[in-house]
Amino acid sequence: MYGTTGVDKSGAAMQKLDLGSEADSFAQGGNRLCFFHPMDAGKCVKTLRKDRSPELKQKEKGIKGWLKPLSSFDDNQQEYSTFLRIADIYGPQALQFIPRCYGMVATNHGPGLVTDLVRDFDGAISMTLKQYVWIHGNTPRVKNCIAAFQQAWETIGLPSRNLLLHNIVVQLTAEDTIQRLVVIDGLGWADVLPFGWWSRTLARAKAARKAERLTEAIEALLEIKRTNGDWGYHGWMEPAQRYAGVSTAPVATS
Ligand SMILES: Nc1ncnc2c1ncn2[C@@H]1O[C@H](COP(=O)(O)OP(=O)(O)O)[C@@H](O)[C@H]1O
Ligand SMILES: [Mg+2]
Incomplete structure (x- = not known):
């Protein structure tokens, strides 16, 4: 019960x-x-x-x-x-x-x-893009994945507010393979008159702008890390949280 x-x-x-x-x-x-x-x-x-x-x-x-x-x-x-x-x-x-x-x-x-x-191949809750980039940096793998996402997000023209790094999760199919980015929060048009719902052309133009900003957001995040700045409040999960209830959770080494 x-x-x-x-x-x-x-x-x-x-x-x-x-x-x-x-x-x-x-x-x-x-x-x-x-x-x-x-x-x-x-x-x-x-x-x-x-x-x-x-x-x-x-x-x-x-x-x-x-x-x-x-x-x-x-x-x-x-x-x-x-x-x-x-x-x-x-x-x-x-x-x-x-x-x-x-x-x-x-x-x-x-x-x-x-x-x-959204879970990874090993059952862990997928990390936010913010955490992934903080840990791994803006690697070629991240760059490729962001470029593919930007292109696809524009093509479909999905409605969102500003796409924030802690509102996107990175789903992995293997330790080193990103399957997709999933937007888990911040969907919908924020405009007072949300014409994007009725015009796909407008929706695509707006979606393209939102997705483009991810490139700057990643750079800004890494600048914060380089200058020992503050992580901020959102989007970090410890392994114990990500693997809660997963029987194959990796054993902590330190
Ligand atoms: N569907 C989901 N799959 C995996 N993780 C999620 C999912 N939804 C939320 N999360 C995690 O929970 C955090 C908070 O969720 P979110 O929906 O962004 O809350 P809020 O609306 O308060 O900002 C996210 O940053 C992410 O780490
Ligand atoms: Mg959120």
């Missing part, structure tokens, strides 16, 4: 997925907690951080915040609508670049968004 029983709006009994405590999350972003799906190691469930509730985020924006509906501050709900829209407009070809979404579920941390959890 994985859930606790709750009651939905109509009063009907409803199973809530029990994700454990906040400390059981495998990662936290600026807005959400990411949990393993208790019944499927290939999926994750994202819930809103209590300290980043839509109400608080709306308040922070002051008067401007009240001009927008509360739902527009709910990252999970927004992302779910975006996944649905992408599936509708772009079809299965989008799944090369983004995780598959399985909808929203009730959890003990509030509504949870269920998507594929």
Whole structure:
């Protein structure tokens, strides 16, 4: 039995997925907690951080915040609508670049968004592009992979905000083989009038600009590393986190 029983709006009994405590999350972003799906190691469930509730985020924006509906501050709900829209407009070809979404579920941390959890060949949770570049540098392998991604992202014209290195994960098929980059956060057009949804030509031009910026972002990150700068808050996972629950986890050597 994985859930606790709750009651939905109509009063009907409803199973809530029990994700454990906040400390059981495998990662936290600026807005959400990411949990393993208790019944499927290939999926994750994202819930809103209590300290980043839509109400608080709306308040922070002051008067401007009240001009927008509360739902527009709910990252999970927004992302779910975006996944649905992408599936509708772009079809299965989008799944090369983004995780598959399985909808929203009730959890003990509030509504949870269920998507594929991106894992490497050995079962580890794939690293963010930020961590990968920090560790390996801008190697020819990284350069080739970024170039291929930029080209493909432009061709398909997928909607995103600025593509951030900690919102992209690098999926490996072998220690030294990158299969693909997967954008796990920041999807959707941020424009007040998001014409990109209706014009594929515009979408491609915008997508090209977003993807091009990755080259600069990688250089900027490596400059921070060269100058012993601060890693920042987002996007690092220790091996123990990446291999949690994986029976073939490598043994730590130091
Ligand atoms: N589908 C996924 N597969 C693998 N790792 C993920 C996935 N989703 C999130 N992560 C990890 O969790 C971190 C936080 O998730 P994210 O969705 O970016 O949260 P937030 O919306 O709060 O920024 C990411 O930087 C990444 O390391
Ligand atoms: Mg994020």
